Amino acid sequence: MTERVFTVALLGNPNCGKTSLFNLLTGSRQRTGNMAGVTVTGREGEREHQGVTLKFVDLPGIYSLSHNRVEERVARDYLFETPPDLILNVLDAGNLSRNLALTTQLLEQQLPSVIAVNMLDEAEAQGIAPDCDELGQLLGLPVLPSDGRRPRFLDLLLDTLVGQLRIPSQQPDLAIDYEKHVEQSLTQLMATGLNRWQAVQALESGGDVAFVLHDDQQALVKKQIKQLENYHDDSAAQLIAEGRYGFIHGLMHNSGSDHEELTFAEHWLDSIALNRWLGFPVFVGLLWLMFEATFTLGAYPADWIDATVSALGQWLASGLPDGLLRDVLVDGLIAGVGGVLVFLPNVVLLFTFIAIMEQSGYMARAAFLTDRLMSRVGLHGKAFVPLVMGFGCNVPAIMATRTIEEPRARLITILINPFMSCSARLPVYVLLAGVFFADRAGTVMFGIYILGILMAFTVALILSRTIPTQHDESFIMELPPWRFPSLRSLCLHVWDKAGDFLSKIGGVILVGSLLIWLLQTFPQGADQSFLEQLGHFLAPLFAPLGFGWQETVALLSGFIAKEVIVATLAVVYQMGEHDMVGLQAAMLAGMAPAAGLALMVFTLLYMPCLATIAVIRRETGSWRWALISILMGLVLAWGGAFITYRVGSLFF
Amino acid sequence: MTLTDVAKKQTCRILAIKGPDNLRQRLTALGVLRGQRVRLSANTLWGNPRTYAIGRQQICLRNEDAVMVEVELCND
Missing domain, CATH: 3.40.50.300 (P-loop containing nucleotide triphosphate hydrolases)
Structure with missing residues (x-):
């Protein structure tokens, strides 16, 4: 054969x-x-x-x-x-x-x-x-x-x-006995040349079918549906479904029981997760735990990676002769790429938690718990999954909004998604929170995420008042049964995400680091590098926020991808040191804690990265919304950082 | 009475499903049909939406949609 x-x-x-x-x-x-x-x-x-x-x-x-x-x-x-x-x-x-x-x-x-x-x-x-x-x-x-x-x-x-x-086996010929009025309608439709299944589907779908229905057939379908509706209080679709379930009931009777009750474990889990009073607090607690664990557990492997990277830097620095090659390798490549690589454990942990929530069935329950809040701002519970996915990466999250049918609710969900802090921004928070708020790092990060969520809701509220309303889609959702996440598919998923992150390090961040290094190194012998000149030129714009030229440059580089921000900070602050500890010390010396917090707020809110802009453009079908997203982000970020810096200066 | 009147631990039987076509179609597709037995299985802080159990299935509905489902109490 x-x-x-x-x-x-x-x-x-x-x-x-x-x-x-x-x-x-x-x-x-x-x-x-x-x-x-x-x-x-x-x-x-x-x-x-x-x-x-x-x-x-x-x-x-x-x-x-x-x-x-x-x-x-x-x-x-x-x-x-x-x-x-x-x-x-x-x-x-x-x-x-x-x-x-x-x-x-x-x-x-x-x-x-x-x-x-x-x-x-x-x-x-x-x-x-x-x-x-x-x-x-x-x-x-x-x-x-x-x-x-x-x-x-x-x-x-x-x-x-x-x-x-x-060798295909003989196709069974299944003919379900429907209710007698339905059968009469089917007979009439079949008389116009339709097959039985086509007639059934036409009635069931109200004439919206994949095969061709002529105008007279369309009219007949509409007429029959109306007639059935008059005979019974039920629609044609309901009557046909009853026929199907009647047939299935007969089958099940012959081939085994159809189970009725939830098991004790399922019942017990839902009695907590969906408890009227406990459900919501438990949900917030789980989110907090997720971020706290991402930070504290991730710190250990991050230290090992950091140690390895700085050892490699020192080994290269001592092994190579002085010159441009040594500089580009040590200060450009290793400082930049190493600075981002450190955050791999955090990214892996965050994606693991999100995947566990999704696979266990908790995510759908969270959508149920949050539907009321969402509906207040013109969204519904189904917007919840794309929003949480945004904590991982906004690009697939925006694609996941396709499950929302109502165009207006979907558009709002897309536009607020960049405020859900993606994992690319995590390194910036981890770094800054570690530098300025070492004792309370987990809490500060949780606060930043909450700020993003609040900002998303506020913007959604404003958008839902300004974008003209169509009829609201109802929130009808089936809760999946609780399931133990399968280790195999969990590992595949996280491995995939880690691979994405690493390939970004190999691509965008590598190029970004080298570009930043070039701009910083040249022109050689001059007082100020190109990078410094650019930073100083734009610094007045950011001075009210407490940022120096270094931060200005870092934020500019973040337009490409947010991970580059840390890489840039590492390169511009490094000045001959090769490790994160050195970077942290340099930043602590150069910036007020309030400015550090303002930098976190700015990073959270300012324009989405290039990939996200591209996907917003694709999913909304116009540059208009992509541009609005950029402008909205920049304005909110500047305002938010300004307030944070001014208010923060009073406390720290 | 309608689904929104069902209290915890009560079991009801669906009498009719009213409302706009797309709502009826959606519920039908999920297997919510006349004659089935329903329980209230979960409520939120705000009392809306709620989750109803039909056999092993759990379905979330907003009250706006749940009032379209007419039910009667089962006495057994």
């Missing part, structure tokens, strides 16, 4: 473990989040099995093929325009009925499918594991156990996929 490439699309409800299974199937590195809508566009990955290349496509998690939401449209159009050779329909064993509703749609459409029953270990632990063979016989297609965390069922699954692709 010649080698062929087959496409297999993964389809399933949100939070059914589809993306974990995709990771396992393809070994690809990408995020899996326990929050509805993390996968908005499909991802692809390949795997060889028995001489066949399987191309897996991970479609967004959806509940139905005929409800008009963004993810559902993406999946529906994909299946229609580029039909895959096979669909791998992933089901959550713990919530089989609801998951099977989507399966009935696939079967009605006679799309070639294989079913993978996922999360079996959870269901087994609760004693509600379905009998896959039984279910397979009832449905008339292969139903296999699967496990996104461990490869225990992987070979069987791959064998079946390849087997089905080579």
Whole structure:
């Protein structure tokens, strides 16, 4: 048999473990989040099995093929325009009925499918594991156990996929008996030339379908829907859903029980996390703990890296002859790159905490807890995940706002996202808090993050009053079950983020450090370097904030990427010293504590980095909002830093 | 009565789902249907939104939407 490439699309409800299974199937590195809508566009990955290349496509998690939401449209159009050779329909064993509703749609459409029953270990632990063979016989297609965390069922699954692709089994012909008025409507629609599944989908979706409906068919659909609405109090979609669930109920009756109750552990966790009085304080406490741990735990490995970097600097300094080469290596490269590398542990820890919150299911609960606050400023709970992701990096966070359907709420969420302090700004705070507020560093940093959040809310409030309102999208969200984060996907995710950070160090920051070093070293023999001249030229603008020319230069360099700020400070303050301790001492001597705090505030608020500006432009579709974001940031940063410096000077 | 009137530890049955089409469609897709048994499973400081449990599913709804779901108390 010649080698062929087959496409297999993964389809399933949100939070059914589809993306974990995709990771396992393809070994690809990408995020899996326990929050509805993390996968908005499909991802692809390949795997060889028995001489066949399987191309897996991970479609967004959806509940139905005929409800008009963004993810559902993406999946529906994909299946229609580029039909895959096979669909791998992933089901959550713990919530089989609801998951099977989507399966009935696939079967009605006679799309070639294989079913993978996922999360079996959870269901087994609760004693509600379905009998896959039984279910397979009832449905008339292969139903296999699967496990996104461990490869225990992987070979069987791959064998079946390849087997089905080579010799497809007979497609089962599923015809659900709907309510009699629905059946009458279907008959009328089918008389115009539609298939049964097309008629069902047209009624269910109100005529918004991927296939072509002629005007007269469209009119008939509308008429039938209206008629059904008159006969019953329910909509056509409700009646059809009742038919589906009736069919599924019959299936479940034959193949095992459908579990009703939450387990004791789930109940216990929710009774704390979602407690009316405790829930919110616990949430704030967890956030504080996250930042405190990021700072204190990260300090140990950071010290080791610092020691290694300064030892390397000294070794090079003593080993190389005096001259430009030694200077560029020691004062430019090692000072700049080393200055940022120190913060790798902090970045890794922060991303680990965010990933744990996401994968455990806490993030969705936090969205629930914060919805009221969010709605006060014109947002809703779903804005919460992108905002927290902003603590990691604003770029993916802004992309994650795609889950918000209402354009105005989405735009506001995008514009306030840069105020969520990304991990690139963390090094600046860690450095400054360590220099000026060594005893209270964790608290000061927590305060900075809180300031960013408050600023975001204030700006959101103002924007929601100024941007014209459309109808408010309601907040309807399913809470995912609590899940223990899988170590494998956690490690993959954090490794990925650490890789991003390191490649930035290798790219932007390396170039930035060298550029700063060049500007600082030349013209040789002159009184002032180019950098000093530039700094002095712009310094009057920043003098009211208590910044010297060094800080001015550092902030300018931060336009490229915020990590460069620390690298620049390291280069401009270094003056022959090779370690962070030296930098800290130099800064302590050169700046008032209030100015240090003002510098943190300025760094928090001022314009987003280049990558973020680019993504704002792309996601909002116009330069206008990107420009507004830049201007807004600069004005707020200057004002905020000014107030901080003036008020702070009274206390420190 | 509607979903917003359901107190803790009460179990109710859904009688009808009213409101705009997109709300009904969304709830239907999540498996919220007539005849199902519902409990109030969590509340927030502000009393809005709330989480309702249907079987093993937990669904968050704002009160503005929850009033569209008519329920009756189950006596068993």
